[in-house]
Amino acid sequence: MMKPEESSLLAVERQRIILEILDREGVVRNAELKELLSVTAATIRADLRELENAGYCEIIWGGAVSKRPHMAGSERFLFERSKLNPEHKRHIGKRAAQLVEVGQTIIVDAGSTTVELIRHLPRDLEYLRVVTPALNVAAAAAHFPSIELVMTGGILRHLTWSLIGPQVVRALDIINADWAFLACGGFNLEQGITTSNMLEVEIKHTMLKRAARVALLADSSKFNRTRSLTVAPLQELDVLITDIGLSDADTDRIKDHGIEVIRV
Known part of the structure; x- marks a missing residue:
């Protein structure tokens, strides 16, 4: 051409x-x-x-x-x-994996970055329970004999390889997790964590509710991008793991709201 x-x-x-x-x-x-x-x-x-x-x-x-x-x-x-941008995704996932401790229960959201968390867990990990509605996350976790994998059930959304529907919410609602690792369509300090799919809002909100600590895994291109639906205020996060593309000024603004920001 x-x-x-x-x-x-x-x-x-x-x-x-x-x-x-x-x-x-x-x-x-x-x-x-x-x-x-x-x-x-x-x-x-x-x-x-x-x-x-x-x-x-x-x-x-x-x-x-x-x-x-x-x-x-x-x-x-x-x-x-x-x-797209696999290097940043790998770095973010690798850093998120360092937050996980043996014996914990973690909820892992659907996404191309969250799956990197699983891929970077240590191979000699003794025990970990992973709860997820995501097929790609489940497939990655299945390679670890020491991981107790819990899939939520639900209806497959082909676009994201994730399960959606009331079954997902019911399954998550009985979990007491140490960590929830979330993905998003966009985030900022005004509209918070945002997504485009109505059915995913309640699922992500339930993940937030059922975890003692919450980390958002999102590259810097998603900052100040707003999707049509708000999941939760950004202040509900404990940790944001992103890349070095997030400016010092924006990092400081987010930290001022009590959120730990890790740039990799």
């Missing part, structure tokens, strides 16, 4: 090309779009923001994923997300 001159494409034409890639692949990457469309990174970000506001995609670190469920690419939503 020939690379168009920057002046030859209007915003609507660029966005049509981006949508075609999203429909075909399920994911786009900023660096590739910048080269393909011969525009600046700022222009790509603006185009993706317009498409996100229109409901076509969700911006993630380094690109965007399709939100159109009738497209085949969106079925690879979780898989494609795991391919």
Whole structure:
């Protein structure tokens, strides 16, 4: 495909090309779009923001994923997300794993970052109970003979490989956990922890309620991004584990609300 001159494409034409890639692949990457469309990174970000506001995609670190469920690419939503910014996800998951102690019960939310926590647990771990509604988390935990894996049951949401529904809430509601490790669609000090799916709100809220301590695992691209539904105020967190992209000023603002911030 020939690379168009920057002046030859209007915003609507660029966005049509981006949508075609999203429909075909399920994911786009900023660096590739910048080269393909011969525009600046700022222009790509603006185009993706317009498409996100229109409901076509969700911006993630380094690109965007399709939100159109009738497209085949969106079925690879979780898989494609795991391919983007894997280094930060691994660092965040590895640091979260260091919070876990032998004999604890932990609740692990669905996500491409939370699963890295499980993957970075020590192989000689003596005993740990892991409670999760996430298929990818369960699959990772199944490789540890010393982990007692508790799956919540529920209805599979293909987009995130997670189980949803009242069964999940009922299963979580009898758990007394030492830690809950949450994922999110966005977070800030005003709207708190946010997500886009109504059924996930009650599940995440129950995770918060049933754990003695709560950690949010989220890269810095999700800070000051707001999804349509609030799970809980940010102040309900004990720990935020993110990457070094979160500025010193924003880190201090979050710490001022009594939240421990770990940047990796």
